[in-house]
Amino acid sequence: MKYFFFLLFSFISLLPVFAFTDVPDQYEHADAIYALQKVGILQGYDDGSFRPENTINRAEAVKLMVLGGGINVNVNEKVPPFSDIEEGVWFIPYVTKAKSLGIIKGNDDGLFHASRETNLAEALKVVFLSHGVRVSLSLPSSVPYADVPVDAWYAPYFVQAKKYGIFDQKVYENIDPGHAVTRGELAEIIYKLRQVVKGEDQSLVLASFYADTLHGTKTESGEKYDKNLYTAAHRSLPLGSRVELTHAKTSLSVIVTINDRGPSNPDHDFLLSRAAFQAITSQSPGVVPLLYRVLDAQNILEEELVRKEECxxxxxxxxxxxxxxxxxxxxxxxxxxxxxxxxxxxxxxxxxxxxxxxxxxxxxxxxxxxxxxxxxxxxxxxxxxxxxxxxxxxxxxxxxxxxxxxxxxxxxxxxxxxQQTCIIAATVFDGSAANIRFDIEDNDVIIRWDLQGANLSRLEFFQGGKIIRKYFSHSKHGWKVDYRQFQEFAFGEARFVVSVAESPDGNFGSRNTSWNSVQDSYKNLGKHFFRIQEEDDIVITSGQSRFQPGGEIIISGTTKSPVLSRAAIFTPGGDITYLSFETSSVKKTNEQGLEYYEAGMKFILRYSTSQKGAYVVDISHLNGYSIFSMPLYDESVAPVIPSYATFQYDPKFQGTVDLASLAASALSLLNDDRLAASESRLEIDAALSLLAQYRADVMIQENNFSHIDVSGKTVIDYKIEYGVKTSVAENFGRERGLELVYESIMRSAHFRENIFDSHWRNVGFGFGVTQDGQLLMVQVFSADSIEEKDIEGYRDELLNFLNSNRNKLFVPQASLTSVAQAWSDKMSTEEFFDFSDSEGVTLSAEIRKSGVLQTVGTFIAGNSEWNDLLRMVEEHSEVYEDKWRKMGIGISQDNNGIIKVTLLYSE
Missing domain, CATH: 2.60.40.10 (Immunoglobulins)
Known part of the structure; x- marks a missing residue:
């Protein structure tokens, strides 16, 4: 079958645009299709159609993506790159080029299968590679979409797609990675990716390496080739350019300086020194596919131009x-x-x-x-x-x-x-800076350095195509990191360069020396966590903010308020470990059964680390909220990647209390975290919202932020008034903004357990502004309640569950069902769980009163979870004896959310 789907990539002129007969303006991919048609990237069929709903095979897809990525091909190539491709077929040049660059490699059987449909996962990988997008191949910590497992080979590509906004689906929705891609879908993916990467200086090329025999020979720059230095040859880049080269398959990177012209092979783009080549691969392949990006052409201009009049x-x-x-x-x-x-x-x-x-x-x-x-x-x-x-x-x-x-x-x-584009009579400079460090002070990361013979400084961070460049004059030698600058950076390595220069008066306008790079290294960028310390509740006398992996964390202090009996530590892997306090104080137990220490406890906490990354130590008030939460980073981490809470700069809440808007945002934050932890989404419940709002109003009115109000009541005491019949749990926090409140709640181990509890199905939110200008948020959680209209369905489910494990099926019996239901209702209403009530009335007596005279077996069970209750029934072996033939089932739920089941079975 012959296809007429072409991609023409052009930077020169726009092609005539006409409407495809089958792509109306309202079609979901119309904007993408016509935008790519306008710049000559795609065309349709001879009959004027585009056929956007047709699936696309592998041969068509490879040609589309190779040309769409601006990759040059040898159109005269005739030799098939795979054994299942016939000689001379139209797609050989494109498949050959894609294979040589590592974009495709064929199937496990070594064949290409040109006519096979392309699924979404395959298409996404090839689109990214052909467009020179660097994708971290490490497995993500959470699913990007509901049906993309974190351990799937294609998960990193969907993580990148989510970051770029390629798809409209939310994290809790399915993306169907295995479905066959249509022509319209592929046009949409390419169109959106071009919007993201447009203008980035990144291309996919081939590179080889110098022969060792050339070591010591003169290069085009006049320098001698040194196989042990990170250098490279290129035909046109300015000598002295610094270029980041990234292996297209492994994502290993190296930064080289262009000091020579070449290579002589017209199919190769770079010739690398032995050291540079070995930094990203072994020498055995001879030729490797690379992504490259020029890092600092600005620096070259800066050193070559002298424009005093603009300074x-x-x-x-x-x-x-x-x-x-x-x-x-x-x-x-x-x-x-x-x-x-x-x-x-x-x-x-x-x-x-x-x-x-x-x-x-x-x-x-x-x-x-x-x-x-x-x-x-x-x-x-x-x-x-x-x-x-x-x-x-x-x-x-x-x-x-x-x-x-x-x-x-x-x-x-x-x-x-x-702009920083001029210097005065540039001279070589040998000034320096020493003791370059990332200090952590309270909630701030401060980069400091000691100047030596210099009064101007420049800090630079490079990661992919992203650059941060900061200048400091008049001998300033510290930068309190502005985390907003790192919002687009990713976790992992980034190149960090410190340079210094000098001017007579300490001002950039009179700079008279070139920049001297005094440190060029890689830093491991990590997430920045804010520190919580309630001064009225706790005093910390010692504790470090850095640790050596495998070393011990030690924190000591004195409490001013009652605290829960165990501290918690969040590990870099996301686990929670509970720690006992070393103290001479005596542990107490309150009316709710919580163990705690009274105010005035002197303590020491010790923990031996085993992972790299960030740990967070949490000490919580008896009421559950965190009074001390401190991040600790290993020495290799530069904690500069912001969380959403990091952007809360105002010391007080500056917004308006729009309950509906705040609740929607709070629900989104909560569900994103639950879905990432493979828990179900929660729904906002009207009754819970009223209850949560009442609790927030009372806390603000009484200026008492506690689970227990001044009258001694808790959320459990008030839930009946609001029609909530199930068990409930309450979280609360107060901070400068919604995201910061939420993160402070997440930093309490007790509250965090509530957020991830699989038992909950519903949530309500309450909000208000405290007397000191903080935003208060109250969360109240509950499970689903069993309504009277639901009982028959639950009864049928339980009967079918029992019969699935029996040789002879139970038959429902009306009189047994009536007695069983009455007893379950009685246990729920009168809040007991037994075969006799408080007045001595027994279940057996109720059975006889109903007129049932044969032998009856009885069983009662209670649990807040329906599935757990089924397991309890399953473990009751007597109910599976063949002599029992008739069954009565009673189901009711009490005000604490406990489902109470009564089973009556007879011969």
Missing amino acids: YQKEDRESYKDTYFYNEDESINITLYSDMYNAYFENEVFDISGKYIGEASYIRALIKDESGKVTEFFGAVKDEGFMIQVDMGGAGVKTLTLLPEGKNENYTASFEVT
């Missing part, structure tokens, strides 16, 4: 006086410690510090760019002083204002941010 000199810049933001009309008493200039450089980081007299606990610095986007920075007020670290961001004209807490208006300063 701001100190004497050319105007300044704002130290009293500029002092505003009597608004009662803003701010005085800077020094004048502030009206011109800075792109990505320059500097400190604004000064004196403040007033009631505010913090000062905000607001920078607004020309588009109207505002970026906020905060600094705490302490002893009438403040310091705010400000990042200038990208080039352009911007405004800055300083606002104390509670103020919304003040004078605005205008300044210009210019």
Whole structure:
């Protein structure tokens, strides 16, 4: 069968666009199909159709994706790359190229199977490879979609697709990775991927390596080739360029400097030094497929261009006086410690510090760019002083204002941010920096370095196509990490480069030396966790924030409030381990049966680590919430990847309490975590929501954040009033914003167990703002209740369950069923569980009263889980004796959510 589906990749001109006869504008993939048609990436059939619902075979798919990825092919190639391909068929050039680049390798039988349909998982992998997208092949920690197992070979590709927004499905929905892809679907995938990777300097190429005999010979740059250095040859990249090369199959990477021209083989793109080649593969293959990305062409321009006229000199810049933001009309008493200039450089980081007299606990610095986007920075007020670290961001004209807490208006300063593209008479520089470290102080990660003979610094992070570049002048030698900068970075290795330079006055505009790279290494980027310490509840006297893998964690302190009898530690693998306190205090037990220590306990916690990554130690109040939760990182981790809670910069809740909106967001956060842990989704229940809101209102009114209110009642005491018949559990937390509240709840081992409890089916949320400006969230969980209308269905299920394990089937008997149901109802209503009630009335007597005279067997069982209750019935062997032929079943649920079953069986 002949196909007429083509992909034409062009950067030169747009092709005429006409409507396909079978692709109306409202068709779900129409935008993608016509967008790719417009730039010449695809065409339809001769009859004017596109046939978007037709499945696509492997030969068509490979051609589409090779050309769509901009990969050059030898159209004259005639030799089949697989034994099941006939000589001279149209798709040989594309399959040959894809195989040589490692994009495809055929099936386990060594064949290609050109006519076989392409499923979604296969298509996704090939699309990513052909478009030069680097995918981490490590297995994900949670499922990207409900039907994509974490241990499936294709799981990493769906993780990347989810990150890129390729599909519309949510994490709890199915994606069907094995279904045959249609032409319309493949067009949609390619179209969305092009939107993501458009403009990224990344291509798929082939590379070989220098012969050892060339060691010591002269390269095009004038340097001698050294097989032990990371260098490479390329035909056109500027000499001195630094390029990241990534093995297309293994994802191993190396960074090389281009110092030579070549290779001579026209089919190869790079010629690598022996050291560079061995860093990503063994030499046995000879040729390897690589993804490459130029890392710092900007640096090359910077060192080659001298544009003094575009540089701001100190004497050319105007300044704002130290009293500029002092505003009597608004009662803003701010005085800077020094004048502030009206011109800075792109990505320059500097400190604004000064004196403040007033009631505010913090000062905000607001920078607004020309588009109207505002970026906020905060600094705490302490002893009438403040310091705010400000990042200038990208080039352009911007405004800055300083606002104390509670103020919304003040004078605005205008300044210009210019690009870092000029130096003054560049000279070689041998200054340095030492003792480069990632310090952790409370909730901050601070990168520090000691300057030696330099007064300008530059920090750079590279990962894939993402770059962070920060500049520091006037001998500033520390950066309190702004986690927002790392929002698009991924967990794992990133290249970290520290460079220094010098200028006569410490200002970038008069820089007179080239940048000298003093550290070029890789850092393991990890998640940043915030620290919780309630000062009114606990004092920590010692405890480290770093540890050596295999080393011991030791934390000591004194409690000011009653605490649960065990601390908890969350391991890097997500497990929870409970720790006993080393203390001389005596353990107590409260009315709810919880063990605890009274306030004033002096303690030591010890734990021996066994994993790399981040541990979190949690000490919880008797009421369940965390009063101390501290992350501890192994020495190799740079904890800079933000969680959503990391972005809560305001010290107080700044939003509005829209109950419906907050509840929807809170439910989404909760269900995302439950699904990742393979637990079912919860549904919002109206009665639980009313109950949770009542609990939130009472806590705020009484200023008492506890499971027990001032009258001594708990959520269990109030649930009946709100029509909740099942067992319930309650979580609560208060913080500066919703995400931060949720994460603080997740950091309590007790509350975390509630969130992941498989018993729950429903949840309600209550919200409010506390007297100190924090957002309070109350979560109340419950299982499904058994209503009267459901009992007949449960009775049938239980009868069928019993009969499935019997030789002779039970027959339901009306009088036995009536007595059994009455007894189950009685046990639920009067809250007992026995064969006799509180007044001595027995089940046997009730059976005789009903007129049943034959021998009757009896069995009662109770459990909050229906499936657990079935297992209890199954273990009752007497019910499976063949002499029993008639059955009566009673089912009821009490106000604590316990399902009570009565079985009566007779001959």
